[in-house]
Amino acid sequence: MWALRQYENQHGANESTYWIFFELLWREYFFWYARAHGRSLFILNGLRHQVAYSIRQDAQRLAAWQNGQTEFPLVNACMHQLVATGFMSNRGRQLVASCLVNELQLDWRLGAEFFERHLIDYDVGSNWGNWQYLGGVGADPRGLRRFDQDKQQRTYDPYGEFIKRWQGYQT
């Protein structure tokens, strides 16, 4: 935030500096969220003890997701990238999390654990807070977030370039 303000003082504020500010607020939010809620961050039914929508612990489905062998090419590409590099874009994280929760109906914590193992920017509050949010048992009052995987692919990888980049990658 300090660096951002310094940049703005020198070069002026713009739309991009606003969005970095906005994203940093999320980081701050999940930091305090984790401090405030402690162990509730790791509970299947979340903070308010809502009933989790996805609760399966199916090893085969989980392996398909982890190895990038689902029926969704963009999800697979993102998972390959994660395992190969430790990186995944925010959009990718949302898509693969939605796939795990809504399409595979797995316990969201299995996804959070896998991210914990692989992300180079792993952070307890941001990771578990975001997963809980996408699992429909976290801070979001609107509940479950389901992404239309085909539409997301058409929007974010219309020519299949990203998918091709990570296609043959073996985990």
Ligand SMILES: Cc1cc2nc3c(=O)[nH]c(=O)nc-3n(C[C@H](O)[C@H](O)[C@H](O)COP(=O)(O)OP(=O)(O)OC[C@H]3O[C@@H](n4cnc5c(N)ncnc54)[C@H](O)[C@@H]3O)c2cc1C
């Ligand atoms: C399921 C899931 C798990 C995630 N796990 C982590 C994690 O373990 N560690 C982590 O740092 N971020 C996590 N995020 C948040 C986000 O995906 C990353 O911070 C983001 O990809 C960083 O990209 P960037 O460096 O381009 O940041 P920008 O988009 O430029 O944002 C600037 C900074 O704001 C913060 N930020 C941005 N989006 C978020 C967000 N949704 N929640 C919290 N902080 C945010 C980050 O510190 C980031 O570096 C997760 C998101 C999801 C959906």
